[in-house]
Amino acid sequence: MKKTKLEEVSSLIDGEYTGDLQSPIDGLLKDAELRTTWQSYHELGDWMRGAADESPVRVNVVDRVRSAIDAEPILLFPASQSPVVAPPPQSRRWTQFAGMGIAAAVASVTVLFFQQPGGLQGPEEGLAVATAPMTSSVPAVSLAAVGSDTSIADEQLAGEAFQRKFDAYLASHAKQSVGHRAQELLPYTTVVGYNAAPGTR
Amino acid sequence: MAKAADPHTSSVTNIDGELVRRVQQGDKAAFDLLVRKYQQRIGKLVSRFISDRSEVEDVTQEAFIKAYRALPNFRGDSAFYTWLYRIATNTAKNYLVAAGRRPPRSDVDITSGATEQGFELVSDNSPEGEMASEEIRRTIHDALEQMPEELRMALSMCEFDGLTYDEIAEVMDCPIGTVRSRIFRARQSLDQKLRPIISTTEIEEVV
Incomplete structure (x- = not known):
């Protein structure tokens, strides 16, 4: 079961997940291990493509950003004004x-x-x-x-x-x-x- | 047709779009996934303006917070990463101005990180940073070398050449499900070797 979920994360990263995105994203939001895998696979890809090398630092601001955002007001769009991305x-x-x-x-x-x-x-x-x-x-x-x-x-x-x-x-x-x-x-x-x-x- | 080498293909953008939509509807945890996805690239971008490690982390963090605050105004006219990139660039420049340092006169190219004038903004990488980068590169190289050929080929075609699963299946003459599985197993194998080095263990939080 876990292996299937991890494989889902892998195809999600490649934009090759076939099906409704809601379910795997819900899974990511609920499962700490899946989130770590999501981060790790992305970083792996960044390194392989050279998007992370040559950098003098490897940042990890996940916890700091989360703490800061926890103090921020929740963003809420009216239902009639559903935001559009791409x-x-x-x-x-x-x-x-x-x-x-x-x-x-x-x-x-x-x-x-x-x-x-x-x-x-x-x-x-x-x-x-x-x-x-x-x-x-x-x-x-x-x-x-x-x-x-x-x-x-x-x-x-x-x-x-x-x-x-x-x-x-x-x-x-x-x-x-x-x-x-x-x-x-x-x-x-x-x-x-x-x-x-x-x-x- | 090969998907772009840049990972911002339409399907990847759809995932970003879904995450952005969730954040805009009040789901803060969805923003966490965007931070995890883009922090290295934004960190690299910021480090081209600023060389000090702690300052890079501060500015990277600030860029993400600014992006979060500005998300209600994000209408999706461009890809999320392009939008985030601009915010990070401006945050880094403003930081330099506020610190009394002169920001570069030209912008950094979104794909290569080089300036319009063709030079790197910050080239004085610390020896520690260079060593860490070298260790990661070597680990990835060694892990790929030791990997069964079909796994290495599938992952390389996906990450280096930007081929879709369909195209990889055609090249490797196997079902798409096999490609999916091979890429996952290759990533899993690399991740096991790399994770102790890059140490992405997270402090568990309750969502």
Whole structure:
């Protein structure tokens, strides 16, 4: 039984443990001999790879660090704010989805705006359509970043600032688009309209 | 494909990640495993800035404590060891400044320990340290020499060449379970010979 546990430690060190990590880590935390083996095997590897040699000293600060940390407050993250270490590909995918969400929102603005009957409504009406999907898209951008309460508050502020800037951009863009389109289309419409009038030919 | 010679492969990082997650959720004992894992490497890094043994231990300890305090802000954007390495480097530099000594102008390379300018920061190793290092190296060398070839090969391919168990199984033409067992037996054999020298016996604590 003990040999199996020690072999587990060996494969754990190599990152070759197949299965849920919880069980062997629990074992390490409960068993002093396993912890000593964990330390010893790591040090052995450090020496073999040359990561420990050439050093004038061999340190052992385990007990000192443990004593110091015992006096420290316990770190506790809220459950909803589970910390992330070495973000897995899935997290990056969420970021990509967030980007795609923004792109889709912008695309929907464009499509919906240009599909308005007459196409010459005021920019505010067009924006009302545009901002709706953005409200749900913006928080998704911050999914990859998980931090303290302060950083979350900062992110929210940054999100709001971004939202305001983006709204202003859309308003400006819509205004310019309308004006530009009117300048381009109106003469054409005028010509066609007048030319199409009965009795002109 | 061979895993990186540096041990921070993704699967190893997952173990670090799991330990960090536990510490962040209030499990102080999990941090103990990270200290045990990285103390020699951090000690070596610090000893490139500071030559005095007791000072190296103090600064190494301080670096780990700072890392513990900063863990709530660790978001996993980099590997835990890379993050810890930066903390240790800054701790060593700050220590030198506080002691009125000038820290090096360039950073230490994370893999080789050499500075960007290509020289070692501290080269005046004590004779005692050199002797101890030499004894450990010789013990490892002798133990590997005396070991059955299949054990030596499996451990060497794992530690020196950074091959995965799958790759070693392919090279040695044996099942992966055999590789797992051989590497473990090789480590066990080395550990028995090395432990009296490096004396990693711990003072038992109740977790």
